[in-house]
Amino acid sequence: MTAVAFLPGRSEPPGDLKAVMALVAAGDHEAFARLYDAVAGPVFGLVRRILRDEAQSEEVTQDVMLEVWRGAARYDPLRGEVLPWVMTIAHHRAVDRVRHCEAAADRDRTVAAGSRETPFDEAAEGAGTWMERQQVRHCLRRLTDLQRESVLLAFYQGLTHREVAERLSTPLGTVKTRMRDGLIRLRDCLGAGS
Structure with missing residues (x-):
């Protein structure tokens, strides 16, 4: 056409x-x-x-x-x-x-x-994040020293299990067990707080 x-x-x-x-x-x-x-x-x-x-x-x-x-x-x-x-x-x-x-x-x-960002939403989000951090800090304090150090090195510094073991001069199997036990305690503590 x-x-x-x-x-x-x-x-x-x-x-x-x-x-x-x-x-x-x-x-x-x-x-x-x-x-x-x-x-x-x-x-x-x-x-x-x-x-x-x-x-x-x-x-x-x-x-x-x-x-x-x-x-x-x-x-x-x-x-x-x-x-x-x-x-x-x-x-x-x-x-x-x-x-x-x-x-x-x-x-x-x-x-x-x-x-458009509203200051109220930012404040509410910041308060929520601050409260979550406080809860994590509280739960981390309830771990043993080896559990806390292992978890912090692995999750906040990104080290592998082997690197955590070397840094703490602790056998690899012990680090793995402590991290597993520490994560279970963290999960239970954070789950109870929410």
Whole structure:
């Protein structure tokens, strides 16, 4: 199909649009040009009243006419006239565009609102983090010295079991056992505190 330039002022008397529509459904380009001339003006007028923006109205009108071309075979002449069928498509497309624009604006507002940081939220988060640290410190104090040192070296300094054993001059098996026992006690202590 070749594109037909949209000219909002162009219009012909409709004639027998049902016969024209049957030809369009069969893929007749000249029939589509006649149909376009007959309905593009009213379609643009309806879309323009809904969108209130000329550029978007022209774009939606072109979309409507493309949909009419592609969906011409769906038109049932027994169910009504061609122009109301086309205008229904136009109305739906225009309303969809309005909804799309509103949804995009809502998303932009949500993103803008979410990017603002509130001091209250930061304070609450900081207080929660401080309380968690205090609880961990309290639970660490309840471990034996070897358990506490092993856990701190492994989890806060990133040392392996072997490196912890070397650093503490303690057999590897003893370090592994103490770390396991220390982690169990930490889990129990932190679980009881929450």
